[in-house]
Every structure is written in structure tokens, then in C-alpha cells.
Amino acid sequence: MRAAALLPLAGVRRLLPLGILTAGAAVLGPLGTLPLGALISHGGLWPPAALLAVLLAQELCTALREPAGAAAARRIDGVLRSRVRAAVSAMPLAWLESAEVQADIRLALAGHRGRTAGAAAVAWAGEAGRLASALLGAVVLAAHVWWLAPFALAPAIAQNRRITSMLVGPGGVETLADSPGQALLRRRADYLAEVAGGPGAAKELRVFGLEAFFIGRYAAAMRAFVAPRARGRRRAVLGYGWILGLQLLGAAGVLATLAWLTAAGALGAGALAQCVLAALLVFAYGAGSFQMFEIAYGTRPYEATLRLLRPAPAVLPSVPPAVPLAVPSGTAFTGACLERVSFTYPNGTAPVLKGLDLRIRPGERLAVVGLNGAGKTTLAKLLTGLYPAQEGRVVPIPDAAVVFQDFARYPLPLRDNIRLGDPAFDGTDADVLAALTAVDATDLLDGLPDGLDTPLSRAFTGGRDLSGGQWQKVALARAVYALNAGRQVLVVDEPTAHLDARAEREVFERLLERTRGRTLVLISHRFATVRRADRIVVLDDGAVAEEGGHAGLLALDGRYARWYRMQAGLLLGGAR
Numbered sequence: 001m002r003a004a005a006l007l008p009l010a011g012v013r014r015l016l017p018l019g020i021l022t023a024g025a026a027v028l029g030p031l032g033t034l035p036l037g038a039l040i041s042h043g044g045l046w047p048p049a050a051l052l053a054v055l056l057a058q059e060l061c062t063a064l065r066e067p068a069g070a071a072a073a074r075r076i077d078g079v080l081r082s083r084v085r086a087a088v089s090a091m092p093l094a095w096l097e098s099a100e101v102q103a104d105i106r107l108a109l110a111g112h113r114g115r116t117a118g119a120a121a122v123a124w125a126g127e128a129g130r131l132a133s134a135l136l137g138a139v140v141l142a143a144h145v146w147w148l149a150p151f152a153l154a155p156a157i158a159q160n161r162r163i164t165s166m167l168v169g170p171g172g173v174e175t176l177a178d179s180p181g182q183a184l185l186r187r188r189a190d191y192l193a194e195v196a197g198g199p200g201a202a203k204e205l206r207v208f209g210l211e212a213f214f215i216g217r218y219a220a221a222m223r224a225f226v227a228p229r230a231r232g233r234r235r236a237v238l239g240y241g242w243i244l245g246l247q248l249l250g251a252a253g254v255l256a257t258l259a260w261l262t263a264a265g266a267l268g269a270g271a272l273a274q275c276v277l278a279a280l281l282v283f284a285y286g287a288g289s290f291q292m293f294e295i296a297y298g299t300r301p302y303e304a305t306l307r308l309l310r311p312a313p314a315v316l317p318s319v320p321p322a323v324p325l326a327v328p329s330g331t332a333f334t335g336a337c338l339e340r341v342s343f344t345y346p347n348g349t350a351p352v353l354k355g356l357d358l359r360i361r362p363g364e365r366l367a368v369v370g371l372n373g374a375g376k377t378t379l380a381k382l383l384t385g386l387y388p389a390q391e392g393r394v395v396p397i398p399d400a401a402v403v404f405q406d407f408a409r410y411p412l413p414l415r416d417n418i419r420l421g422d423p424a425f426d427g428t429d430a431d432v433l434a435a436l437t438a439v440d441a442t443d444l445l446d447g448l449p450d451g452l453d454t455p456l457s458r459a460f461t462g463g464r465d466l467s468g469g470q471w472q473k474v475a476l477a478r479a480v481y482a483l484n485a486g487r488q489v490l491v492v493d494e495p496t497a498h499l500d501a502r503a504e505r506e507v508f509e510r511l512l513e514r515t516r517g518r519t520l521v522l523i524s525h526r527f528a529t530v531r532r533a534d535r536i537v538v539l540d541d542g543a544v545a546e547e548g549g550h551a552g553l554l555a556l557d558g559r560y561a562r563w564y565r566m567q568a569g570l571l572l573g574g575a576r
């Protein structure tokens with residue numbers, strides 16, 4: 001019943017017509033028995049006229065209830081989605097990244113099996129209307145033969161409950177597909193279907209001749225998914241038999257009693273007609289309706305929505321309070337630091353950062369280097385305030401322009417891809433071009449038929465996709481645009497991973513140039529890229545292992561010198 005509590009969200013303008021039409025559809029059926037009885041018992045003009053009016057009104061209510069219900073459901077879903085999006089955008093990243101929250105977001109925004117929370121709320125209203133119609137039918141029956149009403153009503157209610165629980169109740173045939181085991185099978189089948197038929201793996205599939213393998217695996221996963229439901233359906237059909245028998249017995253008893261009472265002269269023809277029609281209304285409730293699916297499936301998005309709006313920290317990763325940004329955005333950068341910081345990912349088992357100390361001074365060009373997995377990206381997340389640390393003190397960078405390794409590729413025109421660096425800044429095309437120039441990316445425009453207006457996605461007419469390196473330059477240009485709009489610090493995590501050696505050198509030189517007077521934090525595992533930085537910090541196993549200038553670190557002959565020589569050796573080896 002809880003999703004019904006959402007109905008007020010539809011607003012009076014949608015709720016009023018829905019309420020009137022639902023009540024109309026519920027009341028008019030039992031009401032129609034009165035003129036029908038009068039017509040049969042004594043004829044005349046008003047009974048057929050009234051009967052016609054009731055039938056017409058009933059038709060109208062039934063026809064208009066559908067669009068009125070859809071409008072109310074849309075409105076409720078719209079309000080809920082806005083609230084969910086607001087809640088999600090304010091959620092700690094650690095929660096957002098958890099699998100449970102991701103599943104809830106999908107449910108809340110996309111619904112379950114095409115049913116939404118709004119649809120469930122509207123279906124509750126419809127079910128209440130059907131129950132009201134059955135109860136009024138029982139009242140009409142009771143007005144003539146009071147003791148017959150419970151005999152008609154009780155089996156109908158029992159049958160309705162039984163059908164609902166057999167099909168969509170916990171462990172019901174249709175909800176079986178939602179059990180964790182079945183859902184896993186379905187996800188596996190979907191994944192295999194995507195691999196077998198999607199463009200992502202098409203190249204490898206063809207080269208290695210893997211199509212038959214994946215199609216076979218998909219078919220097996222689907223069989224495993226479908227089989228328990230088919231068995232459940234067979235059980236449901238058999239189980240349905242006795243409840244149907246009960247209903248038929250009740251109906252036969254009621255109708256036989258009515259016939260007997262009429263033959264005995266206790267009921268007139270008009271009263272008999274009223275009773276039969278009223279009894280049919282009661283029986284109709286027993287058969288159930290499609291609304292039980294709306295309620296059962298729509299309740300899952302409803303519950304997911306509640307969990308997102310009122311997260312229960314007990315089931316989510318524990319997150320320390322967010323670190324307040326030390327300096328309000330827009331003011332001059334006065335430095336950032338991490339002091340004895342330890343950090344473990346909520347779903348991780350071991351700390352990634354271990355007692356790390358690092359200070360970032362305004363105006364310096366700092367490079368952070370380290371091997372894969374040393375904790376560089378994690379450091380960037382803490383430095384930009386995305387994650388709070390469990391131990392130690394963090395003063396994050398208040399207003400950084402950041403390029404993450406997994407930067408966003410917006411399927412929008414190139415201009416918007418750059419301007420999103422600071423949507424509040426009213427930059428011109430000249431600013432956009434300046435940002436592209438700063439990262440040596442103006443040649444990108446040569447391949448775009450509509451220049452800055454070209455959507456960067458093939459999903460749009462006239463759209464183009466970019467290579468990995470070109471996308472990386474777009475992400476860098478977006479950050480440079482943000483710098484031009486007033487941000488003081490640029491943080492770049494592996495800015496050149498997709499770029500070739502020439503482009504990498506060129507881009508890094510330009511970034512150094514571009515950030516003169518600003519602060520640059522450059523994260524890299526390419527030791528050759530960072531040699532011109534003011535200061536180089538070597539991260540190893542979650543802590544600062546060495547720091548200094550390039551020459552000083554080489555002279556130290558420690559990790560930096562070893563890794564630098566190793567990478568240089570590899571490069572030279574590759575060149576031979």
C-alpha cells in the first residue's frame with residue numbers, strides 16, 4: 001500500500017480527475033443495478049433512460065481513466081526523478097560507486113520491467129476502486145438477501161489474494177526472475193548477448209572466431225534463466241485449479257440460491273436481475289487484474305527511490321564527514337596539503353595511502369610520479385575533495401580544474417565539450433579556440449564537418465567520434481578553458497596516456513607554459529614527461545618515497561633514478 005502514499009505528488013490538477021474517474025468506474029457498476037431492476041420489474045421510461053446514462057458514464061470513466069492515470073503517474077515519476085538526481089548529485093562518491101547504490105539508481109530512474117513508482121501508485125488507486133466496486137456489489141446483494149453477500153465476497157477476496165501472491169508475491173512465479181540468483185543469470189545472459197552481438201568486441205570475435213562460443217554460452221544462460229520460471233508457471237496453473245474451483249463453487253451456490261429464492265417467490269424478477277449483476281461485480285474482483293503487476297513491479301523502483309532519498313548508512317560504505325573546502329571557490333589559491341593521511345577504499349581491504357604527507361604551494365608546478373597502483377589517482381581524488389580521508393588531515397584544493405584518467409566524453413558538440421570546463425563563464429568561440437590551441441588540438445577541427453558545432457558522437461546526424469588521443473586533448477582543453485575562466489589550479493592525472501611521444505612532449509610543454517603563475521599538479525607514470533617540473537614527488541606504496549628536482553633525484557640514485565633509467569632504456573631499446 002505504501003506506493004499509494006505517492007499519489008499527492010501528482011498534484012490536485014491530475015489527482016482530482018483521476019479520483020473522480022476511479023470513483024465513477026467503481027460506483028457506476030453497482031449503481032446500474034438499480035435502473036436495471038426497475039426496468040425489469042415495472043418498465044416505464046426512466047429506468048431505461050437512467051440505465052443508458054449509467055452505462056455511458058461508466059464507459060466514459062473507463063476510457064478516460066487510462067490517460068488520467070498515465071498523466072498522474074508521469075507527474076509522480078518526474079518529481080521523484082528530480083529528487084533522486086538531486087540526492088545522487090549530493091551523495092558521497094564512495095556511496096555512489098557502491099554496486100547497491102548503482103542498482104538503486106537504475107531502478108529508480110528506469111523502473112523495473114517497464115513499471116515505475118508512479119504507475120504503482122496509480123494502480124493502487126485502481127485496485128481500491130475495484131475493491132470498492134465489489135463491496136458495493138455485496139451491499140446491493142445484501143439489500144435483498146443479506147446472508148448471501150459474505151458467500152460471494154469471501155471467495156472473491158481469497159481468490160484475489162491467492163492469484164496475486166502466486167504471481168507477484170514473494171517467491172511468486174513472476175518475481176522469481178528478480179531473485180538474486182535469477183537476476184545474476186539474467187545479467188550474465190545480457191552480458192553474453194551484448195558481447196556476441198554488440199560492436200564492442202566484434203573485432204576480436206571475428207579474428208578469433210568466437211561467435212559460436214558466445215552464442216552457445218548465451219543460449220545456456222538463457223535456458224538456465226527461463227527454466228525455473230517455466231516450472232513455476234506450471235505449478236501456478238495447477239495451484240490455481242483449486243482456488244478457481246472454490247470460486248466456481250461459491251458462484252454456483254450464490255446463483256443457485258438466487259434461483260431457488262425466485263422460484264419460492266421471495267425474490268421478484270427485478271430483484272433477481274439486480275442480485276445477479278451485483279454478484280458478477282463481486283466475482284470480477286476475484287479474477288485479479290493487470291494492476292497487480294503494476295503494483296508489484298512498480299514497488300521496487302519505489303523502494304529504491306526511498307533508499308536513495310533516505311540512505312541507510314548501515315548498509316552503505318562508512319564515509320567520514322566530507323572535508324570542508326578550506327578556501328571558498330573563486331578566491332586566490334593559498335595552498336593545499338595532506339598530513340599523515342591514510343586512506344582505504346570503502347570496498348577495499350588494504351590502505352592505498354599510508355601516512356602520506358604532501359604540501360602543494362601556490363604557483364608551483366608539481367609532478368607526482370609512481371608505478372602503476374602506487375596511489376596517484378587516489379591522491380588526486382583526495383586532493384580535489386572527492387573522497388574524505390579516514391585518518392590524517394586534508395586541506396583540499398578548493399576550485400581545481402581537473403583532468404582525470406577516466407575523463408568524461410560528452411556526446412555533445414565540440415564547443416560544449418570545452419565550455420563545460422566552466423558553464424558559468426560566458427566564454428566566446430575565441431576562448432574555446434584558445435583552449436584548443438593551448439593543448440595543440442586545433443588540427444582536430446580539420447576532421448569535423450561542422451567545426452565546433454560537430455557533435456562528438458556518431459549517435460547524432462553529422463556527428464564524429466574521436467580517437468583516444470583526440471578525446472584526451474579535448475579533456476585537457478576543457479581544463480585549460482576552466483583555467484582561463486579563473487580557476488587557479490590545474491590537476492591532470494596521466495594527461496598524455498593516449499598521446500604519442502611527440503604529442504606528449506608538446507602538450508606538456510604547452511601546459512607548463514599555460515600554467516605560468518598558476519599551480520599545476522601533474523600525475524604521471526612516465527618519468528620522462530615530468531623532468532621540467534619545479535618539484536617531483538615519487539609515490540611508492542601509498543607514501544612519498546622521494547622528492548626534489550629532476551637533477552637532484554637522479555643524483556640521489558634512488559627509485560626515481562632507477563625507474564627513469566629503466567624507462568629511458570626501454571625507449572632506447574624500442575628505438576633500436
Ligand SMILES: Nc1ncnc2c1ncn2[C@@H]1O[C@H](COP(=O)(O)OP(=O)(O)OP(=O)(O)O)[C@@H](O)[C@H]1O
Nearest residue numbers: 345347348352371372373374375376377378379525
Ligand atoms: N574505486 C576504487 N575502489 C577500490 N579500490 C580502488 C578504487 N580505485 C583504485 N583502487 C585501488 O587502489 C590502488 C591504487 O589505485 P590508483 O588508481 O590510485 O593507482 P595509480 O597510482 O593511479 O595507478 P595507475 O598508474 O595505474 O593509474 C589500486 O590497488 C587500485 O586497485
